Amino acid sequence: MADERHEDHSLSTKEFKFVCEYVHSTTGILLNESKREMVYRRFSRIIRERKLDSFSDYCHLLQTKSEEEENYFINAITTNLTSFFREKHHFDYLQEHEIPKIIARENKAQAQKKSIRIWSSASSTGEEPYSIAITLLEAMQSQLPQWDVKILATDIDSNVLAKGAAGIYDNSRIEDLPKEIQQQYFIQGTGANSKNVKVSKQIRDLITFKQLNLLHEWPMKGLFDVIFCRNVIIYFDKPTQQELFARYYEYIKPGGLLILGHSENLGAYQKYFSNGGRTVFRKPALCNQVVEG
Incomplete structure (x- = not known):
């Protein structure tokens, strides 16, 4: 059978090399070589789903029908590892320090409509933005x-965005959360859905899910109080990282935060930010400098 044949290829x-160059260009x-086994597994699945006999057949398909196939391929090959309140210290910092700071700023400004804008720029299946929303509700309460x-x-992957927008997760995804959080912000399924929970409407209403390739144009017009860019920068080469840090900087309000993953750092761009905590970086409140891209 064809499925068995190409498993041995x-x-x-x-x-x-073709896959690496295609992924990098798009x-x-x-x-790199350390990802070869991961690429092999996912490439094998792609071939099964596309009912092809070899890796070279799919490489040819990408070359000849690139525009039609690109979205499917990127969805299949990119990594989506996440969990609710992953790297919890970031959410603790948000609740204990940053949200009170934003509230005080807006109250002092006596704005007609006080606002908070947060961007989860690699949201995957939605656990990160939902964790942000829960943190906001816990911090702001009746306000x-x-x-x-x-x-x-x-996120670049349309499939994981659809899952995030639906807000439905296996019960096991929330079993480590405090019981009060589970009860307040998740609805237990019944019958055929008894093994799933759904994020409550009050949480879902705070979030807009949109597909975005970080290398393409960013259509957002306003600035953000906080940008989460966690565990995605490590997948880019150094020049691309520098370009992205410069773009993120321009989209952060003066005094706002950029939050990276535990294994990431700003490198040369550290000079444009101050440290706010573990991989938490603050843009100066008064910004006269121009960041070099």
Whole structure:
């Protein structure tokens, strides 16, 4: 059978190089030899789903029908590892320090409509933006109705965005959360859905899910109080990282935050930010400098 045949095929150096170059040119993500086994597994699944006999057949398909096939391929090959309140210290910092700081700023400004804008720029299946929304509700409590709160959740993968927008998760995804959080913000399924929970409407209403390739144009017009860019920068090469840090900087309000993953750092761009905590970086409140891209 064809499915069994191509399971035994090796991924040639030429084919692996093609995949790496294609992914880099379309997404900016840098794959190296350490990702070869991951590429092989996902490439094998793609071939099964597309009912092809070899890796080279699919490489040819990408070359000849690139525009039609690109979205499917990127969805299949990119990594989406996430969980609710992953790297919890970031959400603790948001609740204990940053949200009170924003509230005090807006109250002092006596704005007609007080607002908070947060961007989850690699939102995957939605656990990160939902964790942000829960953190906001926990921190603001009864004040929330007086505020205009919006969370933007973006990702390159349309499949994971659809899952995030649906807000339905296996029970196991929330079993480590405090019981009060589970009961207040998740609805237990019944019958055929008894093994699933759904994020409550009050949480979902705060979030807009949109597909976005970080290397393409960013259509957002306003600035953000906080940008989460966690565990995605590591997949880009150094020049692309520098370009992205410069763009993120321009989209952060003066005094706002950029939050990276635990294994990421700003490198040379550290000079444009101050440290706010573990991989939490603050843009100066008064910004006269121009960031070099």
